[in-house]
Amino acid sequence: MxxxxxxxxxxxxxxxxxxxxxxxxxxxxxxxxxxxxxxxxxxxxxxxxxxxxxxxxxxxxxxxxxxxxxxxYHFFTLKPPGEHTCTVCTGTACYIKGAEDLLRAVKQVTGADPGETSADGKVSVVTARCIGSCGLAPIVLFDGEMSGKITPKALEEKLNEWTHIAEEAVGE
Ligand code: FES
Missing domain, CATH: 1.10.10 (Arc Repressor Mutant, subunit A)
Known part of the structure; x- marks a missing residue:
């Protein structure tokens, strides 16, 4: 049965x-x-x-x-992610509102492209096609938590928080 x-x-x-x-x-x-x-x-x-x-x-x-x-498919990854996951929405609405600038900012802070994890293992970078909140574009998810209308600067600040925790631990 x-x-x-x-x-x-x-x-x-x-x-x-x-x-x-x-x-x-x-x-x-x-x-x-x-x-x-x-x-x-x-x-x-x-x-x-x-x-x-x-x-x-x-x-x-x-x-x-x-x-x-x-x-x-290359867009699936079976590797465990870093300690944190930063998901940048690259659907049409978010793209128009500057998703590319956000990805550039992510790369600058973490050194990682979408699908990669920063060398220190702190941040995995992921993209999503559309998470259904286009009215708040551009969207980034920080460990699954949504931030709408986010600027590259705010994104960098958040990522710096994550990576600085690592640096502080090293400096102790
Ligand atoms: S395109 Fe980003 S939420 Fe729809």
Whole structure:
């Protein structure tokens, strides 16, 4: 007998609700795999085995297929992220409002391009196509927390906070 019950998320982390919302909007159809993995990537910064197993189970697709998709497309990363994740929205509205300037600022502070992690392991840089808050463009998520209408300067300040913590620890 086929078990049609939806599996439970791997943890209590509220971000799984976002993943569930995406899958639900597609009726948990197997063809929503890529879109769902996108959501995982955008929300968590990378795809780990736990997430891939959950998605495979919920969409009822073989785990091997999930791995296949996750490793085929360059925009998915299976590496653990840095201590923090900075997600810059590069959807149309955010792009028009200066997402490129934001990415330049991120690169300047962290040395990392999208999909990379700063050399000190502090910050992973991720981009998202559109997180559905275009009215507040440009958008950046700091560890999943949204900052709207953000300027490159404010972004740099936030990133400096993260990286300075590292420097202070080294200087102690
Ligand atoms: S384009 Fe950035 S939130 Fe829609």
């Amino acid at each position: 086929i078990n049609l019950e939806k599996p439970s998320p791997p943890s209590e982390d509220r971000r799984w609700k976002i993943i569930d919302r995406t899958m639900r909007s597609y009726g948990y159809a197997p063809h929503s795999l890529i879109q769902t993995l996108h959501t995982v990537q955008e929300t968590f910064g990378f795809l780990d085995e736990e997430a891939m197993r959950y998605v495979a189970e919920a969409l009822r697709v073989p785990l091997s297929q999930v791995y296949g998709v996750a490793t085929f």
